[in-house]
Amino acid sequence: MTEKLPLIPYPSGAIAMLNGTYMHPSSLVVALDPVFDTEHVLHYVKEYLGVEAEKGERSPNLTIAKAIDLKDEEAYRLELQPCGCRIEAQDLKGIFYAVQTLRQLFLAYPHAIPCCRIQDAPALHWRAFMLDVARSFCPVEEIRRIIDILASCKINVLHLHVSDDQGWRIALDCFPNLGEEESGRYSKQEIRDLVAYAQDRQIMVVPEIDMPGHFTAALAAYPKLSCTGGPFTVPKGEGIFPDILCVGKDEALAFVKTVITEIASLFPAPYIHLGGDEIPLDRWVACPDCQKRKKALLLSDEKALLRWFCNEMTMHAASLGKQVILYNDYLDQDYNKNIITQVWNPLLDASLSEHPAIMSDYFHTYLDMDHTLLPLQVVYRYGKQLQTEKDANLFGAELMLWTEYICTRAERDLHLFPRLIAGAESFWTHQGQHDYRRFVDIFGRYGEQFLPPETHITPRKQWNSCFIISVLQRYKRRRRVKRNSKKAGIALS
Ligand SMILES: [Zn+2]
CATH class of the missing domain: 3.20.20.80 (Glycosidases)
Known part of the structure; x- marks a missing residue:
């Protein structure tokens, strides 16, 4: 199944549509790789997604992992599954851009977002x-x-x-x-x-x-x-x-x-x-x-x-x-x-x-x-x-x-x-x-x-x-x- 996701700028890499939908959460429990600054990440999540968020390891519905294979610090991977959301990035920059993408999905689909996997990185760095x-x-x-x-x-x-x-x-x-x-x-x-x-x-x-x-x-x-x-x-x-x-x-x-x-x-x-x-x-x-x-x-x-x-x-x-x-x-x-x-x-x-x-x-x-x-x-x-x-x-x-x-x-x-x-x-x-x-x-x-x-x-x-x-x-x-x-x-x- 392919669908044009309502995203601007459109992702540079592959988009795969998955089965099911991701329901807007009323709050997020964020499992975060300790290399990332918690305060910054939680601030991004609250500010741009408009939901309460706290750090927690038990049954998280947002996982943020360090992706060492991503060479570009602005690159990210974003996956939405019925059970939760996962962001992978090498740097805080990548997390920030993943959250921007997620924000547009939240705005465009006010209740349920079609599950998908997105790979993204910029073509130009300036x-x-x-x-x-x-x-x-x-x-x-x-x-x-x-x-x-x-x-x-x-x-x-x-x-x-x-x-x-x-x-x-x-x-x-x-x-x-x-x-x-x-x-x-x-x-x-x-x-x-x-x-x-x-x-x-x-x-x-x-x-x-x-x-x-x-x-x-x-x-x-x-x-x-x-x-x-x-x-x-x-x-x-x-x-x-x-x-x-x-x-x-x-x-x-x-x-x-x-x-x-x-x-x-x-x-x-x-x-x-x-x-x-x-x-x-x-x-x-x-x-x-x-x-x-x-x-x-x-x-x-x-x-x-x-x-x-x-x-x-x-x-x-x-x-x-x-x-x-x-x-x-x-x-x-x-x-x-x-x-x-x-x-x-x-x-x-x-x-x-x-x-x-x-x-x-x-x-x-x-x-x-x-x-x-x-x-x-x-x-x-x-x-x-x-x-x-x-x-x-x-x-x-x-x-x-x-x-x-x-x-x-x-x-x-x-x-x-x-x-x-x-x-x-x-x-x-x-x-x-x-x-x-x-x-x-x-x-x-x-x-x-x-x-x-x-x-x-x-x-x-x-x-x-x-x-x-x-x-x-x-x-x-x-x-x-x-x-x-x-x-x-x-x-x-
Ligand atoms: Zn002069």
Whole structure:
């Protein structure tokens, strides 16, 4: 007997349907392998399955066993029999994901669940979502809600874009003028709490401080870090702005190193994103300090100066135990080999094969674009494309939400749902199990139940637009990316 179980993301491995049904228990007695942390596991069971649970060896109805044969720490096996439920995993992560799967079964079958055996493991190990909190501030409780949703669809990295031209969102001790209370800024304690909240849901938070471009908000607070001395005002709306960090001034270099140090201490993740995208270099050409630095280092041009700066910051981050991620705008083979590149601009020559790559192609993952530009099925296709290409340097994949024009929860939600969930399935589920129609069918029937109450979901008729309109829109968008790339001095292939 085969049945499509109502699960999103759909399991990567085999599903076997067994005889009988598993009745919802009113409480669970959990027999737990002593290698696992009891408190954590019981918390997961109570929180996500909504039942009372206690540890006990006598007649348990949930058994959690260590599976040494599972090499992947996120993998799990789940078996439902009339007499009880069994989870096998190698790590707490696997247990967490098994419980997420069980939660969806509990929601979809309110009384009796068909007995089954599920094997599951992710196809990609960096399954990320980028939230731009710089352009539009996102309140902490709202980020928590997003983290809950990410956890339920097995996304394991939250990339927080916390600084840009339009805003600086973390209050730091080292430079207290960064960001403004009135326009929205997180305290260090709020960040610590958020990181712990995410960690508890098996999500790593990776901060991004964009530099040396996309830096106007910092320059507005500390104008002497610029080439011209300012003054600057924090801009609104989208764009590439001319003023960037002056790398000719020692004070400016010391500033960013101090910022990196404090940010690194706040986020336990072994990664830090330093942006490195869309940097117009005109100010450096005209700046005596930058020119002096360039000559002293015997560098040929401003691109070489940028490379030197990025490599310096990479070494500083490495001294703090952090690996740097940079967007793929300028990266070439002379950049530090440990840099992970985030490939967003598909028009760029991808001759950066020596760096591990996080794929977040503009035309597949930018969820801030409306559905005519980025239809649901295009997002769903992306994970399969990446898995089929099997690039040896594939590090992972990421869904992106830039927020120049997305300010409210309703606007955010409508851009995210169901495309975020589709992307999550395409990253988690093995390509052999990808099935767009099944996804649409399951989301259509259970999506609302799986998401928190009052989540705004884009109506089904808008998920995929007319093909011709979509092609036209994408052509127009492509020209705009080209124009912007030229403006920022990025060589296109
Ligand atoms: Zn300068």
